[in-house]
Amino acid sequence: MQNPLDSKLPHVGTTIFSVMSRLANETGAINLSQGFPSFEPPDALLERFEYYLRHGANQYAPMPGVPALLQAIADKTLRTQGRSLDSATELTVSTGATEGLFSAITALVRPGDEVILLDPAYDAYEPAIDLSGGRAVHVPLAIENDEFVVDWQPVADAISARTRAIVLNFPHNPTGAVIDRDGLETLAGLLRDTAVYVVSDEVYEHIVFDDGRHHSVLSHDELWERSIVISSFGKTFHATGWKVGYAAAPAALTNEFRKVHQFTTFAVNTPAQCALADYVESDPEFYLALSSFYQQKRDLFCKLLEPSRLRLRPSRSTFFQVADYSEISEQADVDVARLWTTEHGVATIPLSVFCETPFSGCRLRFCFAKDDETLARAAAILSEL
Ligand code: PMP
């Protein structure tokens, strides 16, 4: 028998989100690390979930998803991105975006393939590439005036005959970077004569600030043909614990996606799907107002941090704010994150864990999806440092 310690994922430990949240809980620190809201889903959505629990929605859902939810997602996508999706053949409900990403990457990547990731890259992508026998090729974002932006030349340089896919994540976790129409055009041009697929993680699709809008891969005809777009209701409805997401892709790609999905999870929580189906249709105001809701949080948090020695550019999207702490400490971000949690009582996420090479410098990510009082308490501590 092969040694069971011959790990298929030798470089993977416990995720930074688990590590920092556990440390925050153990020490009683204010937890601005792992990204989850401190507020509840809307009442009307909770009411629908309770209703379906009591009205027979407790057995397996169909493998691709509850038809009413698939239709609700198709309607939302038409409304927000102008793409008309066939809910029967181009959409699949997944167990959160995490399962969607895993199924998408596993469906596409074969041994020897390369997959381009833009660093800092969310930590769920590379293990799925590795398990498929592929190799992640990390291309750092550029930093301009304290902001992370895509520099397309190194992306172009990284594309080769071995490239199977590129993973995009806009609105971007952890930096809040966004992609605009020109960015989509540039990418489409780079991929035009290649066989490269796009896996586009768009879980923060409804959180974009300063009158910006989210430019989804779904909105671009040429990119759409080669894309699997992943999203999640966790961020959109303050329901990260429900783990309901979805994948949109042209029928042939959806077919491949479902081959993996059906053996990864088969079907997703039925009452949650039924509840979301009703709520997505009945209350579009909620997700349409989400950007302004979080923009107020961002503005408050940035204002509260003005007296601090943290240097920051207000985030353009998501519910994360990145700040440079180099005026406070020269220590590595991983050590600073740990120290500030245990000694000062504020937990954050160090950016370097998302990067192959630690180009991101002295930067931490703060989650501002918290009630105002929590943000004020955290900022008061940070302003003393
Ligand atoms: N992608 C990104 C960029 C995320 O921040 C997260 C975490 N919310 C996920 C995927 C996973 O989403 P879910 O909780 O729906 O699995």
Ligand code: GLN
């Ligand atoms: N996406 C969340 C974040 O970025 C964490 C999700 C998780 O803990 N797996 O903080």
